[in-house]
Amino acid sequence: MDKKELQEQRMKGYFIDATKEILKSEGLKSLSVRNIAEKAGYSFATLYNYFPDxxxxxxxxxxxxxxxxxxxxxxxxxxxxxxxxxxxxxxxxxxxxxxxxxxxxxxxxxxxxxxxxxxxxxxxxxxxxxxxxxxxxxxxxxxxxxxxxxxxxxxxxxxxxxxxxxxxxxxxxxxxxxxxxxxxxxxxxxxxxxx
Amino acid sequence: MDKKELQEQRMKGYFIDATKEILKSEGLKSLSVRNIAEKAGYSFATLYNYFPDxxxxxxxxxxxxxxxxxxxxxxxxxxxxxxxxxxxxxxxxxxxxxxxxxxxxxxxxxxxxxxxxxxxxxxxxxxxxxxxxxxxxxxxxxxxxxxxxxxxxxxxxxxxxxxxxxxxxxxxxxxxxxxxxxxxxxxxxxxxxxx
DNA sequence: TTTATTTTATGAACAGTGTTCAGTAATTTT
DNA sequence: AAAATTACTGAACACTGTTCATAAAATAAA
Known part of the structure; x- marks a missing residue:
């Protein structure tokens, strides 16, 4: 239970950090799902296991x-x-x-x-x-x-x-x-x- | 010369009018090249003969x-x-x-x-x-x-x-x-x- | 340890976007 | 009527977000 929660928060964090990085450097228009996922080190499809969109x-x-x-x-x-x-x-x-x-x-x-x-x-x-x-x-x-x-x-x-x-x-x-x-x-x- | 100019302005007008119509009713996010062109009565490719983008x-x-x-x-x-x-x-x-x-x-x-x-x-x-x-x-x-x-x-x-x-x-x-x-x-x- | 079950990760696919370009159709010039 | 120019168009490309069946990994049960 606890472990699952921690792992999930960590995964979310990877995607959030990647998104923040792109937003700060490239901006909103350069942001894309595949973009974020690559920086996070996962497939774009994995993102949808942690965020609805x-x-x-x-x-x-x-x-x-x-x-x-x-x-x-x-x-x-x-x-x-x-x-x-x-x-x-x-x-x-x-x-x-x-x-x-x-x-x-x-x-x-x-x-x-x-x-x-x-x-x-x-x-x-x-x-x-x-x-x-x-x-x-x-x-x-x-x-x-x-x-x-x-x-x-x-x-x-x-x-x-x-x-x-x-x-x-x-x-x-x-x-x-x-x-x-x-x-x-x-x-x-x-x-x-x-x- | 003159005639060409008039025709070109008319064509531009068709696309501009279509764009205005969509902007007023649907808004910017619903705007698309194919959208505009259809309302104007032409192919989306034709648009690029009159506007660079x-x-x-x-x-x-x-x-x-x-x-x-x-x-x-x-x-x-x-x-x-x-x-x-x-x-x-x-x-x-x-x-x-x-x-x-x-x-x-x-x-x-x-x-x-x-x-x-x-x-x-x-x-x-x-x-x-x-x-x-x-x-x-x-x-x-x-x-x-x-x-x-x-x-x-x-x-x-x-x-x-x-x-x-x-x-x-x-x-x-x-x-x-x-x-x-x-x-x-x-x-x-x-x-x-x-x- | 091996098997069965559940959870997690992924690429293919879909429908959409803007744009380019070769080719066709229409018009104008000869 | 034939040739040359101009206008129009659909296919194709590289993107976009999102879904889903499947494969891989982790967990549970035997």
């Missing part, structure tokens, strides 16, 4: 990438005082991560979650992730009465919308034309929101 | 949908006074159009423009479209000194970012959960921007 496999990666992104963001936060200042730092690091890995960006913001079972769950993981990263700092702002609770809710929503909008426009519509201008744009929007 | 064909549709969207927006503008009020009406109608046609939304905001030749051109058509729709009203605001020129530039940028962000989150991440809440969100954001 490739979409399930792909969205298992979301959980891992969330943690990877969280670690990336936290590594850029040392010495930054909690509150408004750190929210800005979190947002910048968060966006930097997705700019660095366009495949993960596409997975998080572009790819349609057609699966009915886990669609809402996965969407929630993605949509509330930034808010989760900033949770402590919003709490600090609330405690220090920097913003009202209603304000905070509005600002959280604005951050989610603006990061999504800027990332999509920059990554897929080349607007603005370079990364520096993109960061300037983020900072300008943050000035407005956090004032 | 299917991506070129698809992005010819952007021009047509822009005009269709423009007409849709303008039909919802009768009696609305120019300026701030009409900017809000334009944004709402603009977003309504894309919510109505998810396939066109995907084409405008999601699909990667990989083609090197027309990539920048098509991206520009999409990115500056909303600004173009509001141009007259921003001019009115500028003339009436409602906003400074610098403010207007910032607000235009904000509108582009926020409409993109909200549409992506609503259409692909089911956030917020229903259309009414989505419109409320847009209005709240517009309150902030246009104050």
């Amino acid at each position: 490739v979409k399930h496999l792909v969205f298992y990666c979301v959980r891992d990438f969330r943690e990877e992104c969280r670690a990336y963001v936290q590594s850029r936060l040392e010495g930054v005082t909690k509150g408004k200042k750190r929210i800005r730092a979190i947002v910048l690091a968060y966006m930097e991560y997705f700019v660095q890995y366009p495949g993960i960006f596409e997975l998080f913001f572009i790819e349609k979650l057609s699966d009915i079972d886990h669609q809402k769950e996965t969407a929630g993981l993605i949509v509330h992730f930034l808010q989760e990263l900033c949770e402590e700092d919003w709490a600090v702002c609330a405690a220090k009465k920097v913003y009202t609770d209603v304000d905070i809710q509005l600002k959280q929503s604005q951050l989610s919308i603006i990061t999504t909008g800027i990332l999509v426009l920059y990554m897929h519509r080349n607007t603005p034309g370079n990364y520096k201008a993109c960061i300037s744009l983020v900072n300008a929007q943050m000035d407005q929101i956090l004032n | 299917v991506k070129h064909l698809v992005f010819y549709c952007v021009r047509d949908f822009r005009e269709e969207c423009r007409a849709y927006v303008q039909s919802r503008l009768e009696g609305v006074t120019k300026g701030k009020k009409r900017i809000r009406a334009i944004v709402l109608a603009y977003m309504e159009y894309f919510v109505q046609y998810p396939g066109i939304f995907e084409l405008f905001f999601i699909e990667k423009l990989s083609d090197i030749d027309h990539q920048k051109e098509t991206a520009g058509l999409i990115v500056h479209f909303l600004q173009e729709l509001c141009e007259e009203d921003w001019a009115v605001c500028a003339a009436k000194k409602v906003y400074t020129d610098v403010d207007i530039q910032l607000k235009q940028s904000q509108l582009s970012i926020i409409t993109t962000g909200i549409l992506v989150l609503y259409m692909h991440r089911n956030t917020p959960g229903n259309y009414k809440a989505c419109i409320s969100l847009v209005n709240a954001q517009m309150d902030q921007i246009l104050n």
Whole structure:
């Protein structure tokens, strides 16, 4: 029983790791079942003994990438005082991560979650992730009465919308034309929101 | 010479019209070369005598949908006074159009423009479209000194970012959960921007 | 240890995708 | 009417995700 479970989790891990590797390097469009299976060291048919379809496999990666992104963001936060200042730092690091890995960006913001079972769950993981990263700092702002609770809710929503909008426009519509201008744009929007 | 050109444009039109029809009804994922060609009344191979590949064909549709969207927006503008009020009406109608046609939304905001030749051109058509729709009203605001020129530039940028962000989150991440809440969100954001 | 049973892994096959190309059909020019 | 050019098309290729019967391996029973 226990052994079986361990072996199954290990096998799933091989396929998930292979998928993550391809997503990070080549991106979503280069991903294929045969591709993944070869990197995992198994036949493409074996994959279907552990995942109902490739979409399930792909969205298992979301959980891992969330943690990877969280670690990336936290590594850029040392010495930054909690509150408004750190929210800005979190947002910048968060966006930097997705700019660095366009495949993960596409997975998080572009790819349609057609699966009915886990669609809402996965969407929630993605949509509330930034808010989760900033949770402590919003709490600090609330405690220090920097913003009202209603304000905070509005600002959280604005951050989610603006990061999504800027990332999509920059990554897929080349607007603005370079990364520096993109960061300037983020900072300008943050000035407005956090004032 | 002239006749050849006319015939060629007609043929292109058949394929473009077929593509538009599928995009509006079925969406991007249901689009295929054989699909398009059948609706156009020709073999799939014939398509390649008029377009280098299917991506070129698809992005010819952007021009047509822009005009269709423009007409849709303008039909919802009768009696609305120019300026701030009409900017809000334009944004709402603009977003309504894309919510109505998810396939066109995907084409405008999601699909990667990989083609090197027309990539920048098509991206520009999409990115500056909303600004173009509001141009007259921003001019009115500028003339009436409602906003400074610098403010207007910032607000235009904000509108582009926020409409993109909200549409992506609503259409692909089911956030917020229903259309009414989505419109409320847009209005709240517009309150902030246009104050 | 040998046999029987269950579990796991796999390649062939299917229906779909975009694209290329040789060849046929239609049109235009001579 | 014959020759040359142009337009159209189905077969074929290399992919895609997915299913399934079968072969291989591991486990259980004798």
